[in-house]
Amino acid sequence: MTASGDTEGGRGAGGGAHVRGAPRCIAIVGTYGSGKTTLLESILALTGATGRKGAVDQGTSVGDAGAEARAHGMGLEVNAARARFMDEDYVFLDCPGSVETAWEAEGPLAVADAVIVVAEADPSRTALLQPLLKTLDARGLPHLVFINKIDKSDGGPGEGRVRDLLEHLQPLSERPLLLRQVPIWENGIATGYVDLALERAFVYREHAPSEVVPVPDSLAARAEEARYQMLERLSDHDDHLMEELLEDIPPPRDEVFDTLGREMRDGLVVPVFLGSALHDHGIRRLMKALRHEAPDVGGVRARLGAGEGGTVVGVVKTWHTAHGGKLSLARVLSGTVKEGDTLVTADGRQHRVGGLYDMTGLQTAKRTSAGEGETVALARMEDVATGDVLASSPALANPARLMGDPPAPVYARVIVPADRKDEVKLSAALHKLVEEDPSVRVDHAEGGALLLGGQGEMHLKVAGERLSGRFGVRVDMYAAPVPYRETIRKAATARGRHKRQTGGHGQFGDVVVDVAPLPRGSGFVFAEKISGGVVPKQYFPAVEAGVKDALLKGPLGFPVVDLSVTLTDGSYHTVDSSEQAFRTAGRIAMQEALPDCAPVLLEPIMDVELFVPNTATARVTGIVTGRRGALMGYEPREGWPGWDVIRAQMPQAEIGDLILEVRSATQGCGSFAATPAHLAELSGREAERIVSAHAA
Structure with missing residues (x-):
């Protein structure tokens, strides 16, 4: 090897000239x-x-x-x-x-x-x-x-x-x-x-x-x-x-x-x-x-299969700024973009470019146009989302999207505005938050509460800070509720009688129901075995509706599943009976029957796949078993040298903050995917604790 006075890292004498091209x-x-x-x-x-x-x-x-x-x-x-x-x-x-x-x-x-x-x-x-x-x-x-x-x-x-x-x-x-x-x-x-x-x-x-x-x-x-x-x-x-x-x-x-x-x-x-x-x-x-x-x-363009012969722009990031409104960071893959241009998506939706800016961190510098290869922020593209491809014609907007769907959340919290008067404002703020970060997901939890999901504790903490700092809505976050259910272990029969006289027409409904358990996963089945017209047919749907009302909250405080209810007897009044009266009677009958049916708590069980470096497999399996999980086995992760896939079944209640322990055990790189498996009976002290906490 030789040494000479060439500048640091220079290509060397006689190196081929580099042709200047697009940025x-x-x-x-x-x-x-x-x-x-x-x-x-x-x-x-x-x-x-x-x-x-x-x-x-x-x-x-x-x-x-x-x-x-x-x-x-x-x-x-x-x-x-x-x-x-x-x-x-x-x-x-x-x-x-x-x-x-x-x-x-x-x-x-x-x-x-x-x-x-x-x-x-x-x-x-x-x-x-x-x-x-x-x-x-x-x-x-x-x-x-x-x-x-x-x-x-x-x-x-x-x-x-x-x-x-x-x-x-x-x-x-x-x-x-x-x-x-x-x-x-x-x-x-x-x-x-x-x-x-x-x-x-x-x-x-x-x-x-x-x-x-x-x-x-x-x-x-x-x-x-x-x-x-x-x-x-x-x-x-x-x-x-x-x-x-x-x-x-x-x-x-x-x-x-x-x-x-x-x-x-x-x-x-x-x-x-x-x-x-x-x-x-x-x-x-x-x-x-x-x-x-x-x-x-x-x-x-070649990698994406993007169109040529016109203007094609790919949007890679969205911000909502306090004074400049919405900004969409985009790369011009071909052609030229100017302020005031109209671009379209693959489905033909039109979007007018409200302005162009160079970005340096969060600082902007206005410009009037951007050519092929430029990366600029497009202003006020209100209906444009991160990942959209815009073009001068729908045929050129290829691919239609730059990226696939965000990963499923592994950590979630119920979110409520700190000030109740901000409920409407929160909805608009969440829309902007998800536009900026599509890996944040907003769903509805058990009972209708808003559920904010993401990729970890810090991810949601930052989401909360953005809601407050950028969009002016302070929020509180709580652990997401577990969708417990209850079912019955034995059959029972009960009568539900609703009678009220208030002057003029009264209310009268009278039913007898047989309640019996069904195999797990069967749901709810309603039937009738009425003879002699003791309950007219037009009231059968009302009785079923009343039964369903009662199943929304059983003796343990949770929705009731996996049972059959059969209407077997009853009576009616030609003047005072009504659909509402029989609906009330059906609810009363169930409220009488369910405590005698040996109610039992059911907790949701999830199929879980954990993806971890094999150096952490033993630690993660210990985490799973320590959270009442049942190990189903583990094997090398296909295409990932040095990684394992651990398969297990775990109670959903134990998965809420599972990602925190998994990441701690894997230097921050482990993850998991969970899907519903089945409901399993839960008894003993854990069931008593859950029922007591729910009642409180």
């Missing part, structure tokens, strides 16, 4: 705490997009710009920022890293030309990246890995740390990881790197370009070995390069760079770079790799 859109993703937002700040400072580098812990970053993100010191929604590097334009989309807000990245990933995956230099945390890498592989998204915090000395012995990290990461990626740099270590701390494509060494300088130095003698053999391994990986998809390696012909530098760019754009390899976002180490080399090797918006 690129780059998504930045990674796990919570990996340093994504700090990387964005470093890029913005390097490119001169900001006057000075912001800091997350000081609340001065462009990313994590929302009030809730500032308060919690973590990314909670997508932030966009523009930058210009070597005469080319970029928009970076900083995506939150928490598993609870992971769906925020769906829109940005759909329209991004390439993705930077920020990984920590800590092998013990690599499993957290697997869901993200699976998503990128499934979508065929070109991406590279930036191993951040390489300057830290707490990751083990320096020499083997990167190789150990890659050994942990590679099984998680369907595509080969291609190490592009070998770190230079001094006393266990990375002080620079050898660029394997350039064959040059660089020493980091604090907040300044790295300095070119000779390759250390102690590292020359390792660098040669790593470079050959890189070329071998590249030659798997390049016959000419393979021939050169077999014949010991050093490939020209231009050929190496052309192959690197082509194979990244085609999704054949995942380049791996090193650095420290905090100290601006390795950032210029990362930006040059994006400039030369990342694809442009044409790759996005």
Whole structure:
């Protein structure tokens, strides 16, 4: 290897000229705490997009710009920022890293030309990246890995740390990881790197370009070995390069760079770079790799199957601002968008563009038009939702949606306005909240209460803060009720007689019913065995309605299921009988009969699948059994090396905050899916506790 005075990470003498094209859109993703937002700040400072580098812990970053993100010191929604590097334009989309807000990245990933995956230099945390890498592989998204915090000395012995990290990461990626740099270590701390494509060494300088130095003698053999391994990986998809390696012909530098760019754009390899976002180490080399090797918006159109020949725009994020109204962050996939244009969705709905803005965090700058590849905010698109595709004609609005449905909630709470007069206001605020974050779901709980569902405790806490801070509605949240039921164990017969004389026509209804248990899951069956017309036929429906009234709240206080009721006898009055009288009589009969039928509490049981790294399987199975769950077995998760699927049946009452324990046991990456299975009898102290609490 040789050393020369070339600038940091330059392509090298004779490198092929890069043709300037449409602005690129780059998504930045990674796990919570990996340093994504700090990387964005470093890029913005390097490119001169900001006057000075912001800091997350000081609340001065462009990313994590929302009030809730500032308060919690973590990314909670997508932030966009523009930058210009070597005469080319970029928009970076900083995506939150928490598993609870992971769906925020769906829109940005759909329209991004390439993705930077920020990984920590800590092998013990690599499993957290697997869901993200699976998503990128499934979508065929070109991406590279930036191993951040390489300057830290707490990751083990320096020499083997990167190789150990890659050994942990590679099984998680369907595509080969291609190490592009070998770190230079001094006393266990990375002080620079050898660029394997350039064959040059660089020493980091604090907040300044790295300095070119000779390759250390102690590292020359390792660098040669790593470079050959890189070329071998590249030659798997390049016959000419393979021939050169077999014949010991050093490939020209231009050929190496052309192959690197082509194979990244085609999704054949995942380049791996090193650095420290905090100290601006390795950032210029990362930006040059994006400039030369990342694809442009044409790759996005091909990936999505988007139409061409007109204007096509994909909406990736929605905000409701206090003064500017609704803003829809969108990428122009083809054509040009101007203020006042009318765009349509695939179903023909028309939407007028009320304005265009560049976004830097939550700051906006007005503009009049945006061309192909631009990422801008569209103003006042009231009926447009995150994920919509808009176009100059319905035929071009392809695909109709950029993303699928949000994940099912794993954590839910009943939500009520702190001030009852805000009930109407709450409905409008929830509509805006769900527009901003479609992974929040609003349903109705038992008894009609509003149920707010999401991906975890922090997710719903932030939702509550947004309702208060952005939309002016303070709310209280409570544990969601469990839909307990009750049934009967034995049969009984009872009479219900309703007689009232109030002057003029009175009320009279008289019925006898037989009540009997049915097998679990049978529901409710009503029949009649009346002879001699003792109860006229026209009153049968009224009796059934009265019976159903009584079943809404049985002796234990819950709806009653799985029983049959047969009308067997009764009497009527030609003047005073009515449908209402017989409905009341039917209810009275049931209220008399049910306490004699040995009522028993039923609790809902759920089929649960838990998805966890196999290192946490034992801990999670212990959590399941500790929550009255019945283990049905576990097996390797298909297509997920190092993960298991645990199958169990658990009471719904035990699932309310299950996700909190599962995430705690799995470094935050475990999850589960639950579906109703059946109702099971519950007796003893637990049943007594539930009945008493419900009555109170």
